[in-house]
Amino acid sequence: MTKVLYITANPNDHTQSYSMAVGKAFIDTYKEANPADEIVHVDLFKEDVPAIDAEVFGGWGKLQNGADFSQLSDGEKAKVGRLSELCEQFIGADKYVFATPMWNFSFPPVMKAYLDSVSIAGKSFKYTEQGPVGLLTDKKAIHIQASGGVYSEGPAASMEMGHRYLNTIMQFFAVPEFSGIFVEGQNAMPDKAEEIKEKAIAEAREVAQSF
Secondary structure, eight states: OOEEEEEEOOSSOTTTOHHHHHHHHHHHHHHHHOTTSEEEEEETTTSOOOOOOHHHHHHHHHHHTTOOGGGSOHHHHHHHHHHHHHHHHHHTOSEEEEEEEOBTTBOOHHHHHHHHHHOOBTTTEEEETTEEEEOOTTOEEEEEEEESSOOSSSTTGGGOOHHHHHHHHHHHTTOSEEEEEEEEOTTTSGGGHHHHHHHHHHHHHHHHHHO
16 A cells, blocks of 8 residues: 655645645545555644754664663653654655745745654665665655745745755655645735635646646
């Protein structure tokens, strides 16, 4: 069975958010086209995503030096254990659908924390004599991003860092197929906001059929 992670980083739902509305259209269409697949919604504003802090580094250091997990402090166990759960869930999936708004030219901070949690040597990549090598060579991913201005092209494109960062991470993991759907310009062109949204929803539905 194919497993899809629908990874969202938005405090609002599809009735208030452009990225979530387009994401919902994508997932609903995907379900219709692939009824046997398992879809898991990873809502990062509801999930426990530990920041990588001193306790995490302390726990990792102990494990690397041969300590048993039971020897970690309670705080280390909670955080290191949770990070391991998130990473195992991620590498165990076959497809990823990311949905985020653009905040200050990137995505919400919780998405960076999540990507940190799945960027684990020996899991999503490995170190070799030639440098790091991605291990997720059989996955595919798509990113749905909403922004009030237009950043996928034109003079502001160099300021966009959310989709470009995700693209870099997917390349680092060696994910062979990564694409994007952009819901953009609704604040710059409020008279066309609904048209922009519907166009993106139509694109999402079309792409979802063959994702």
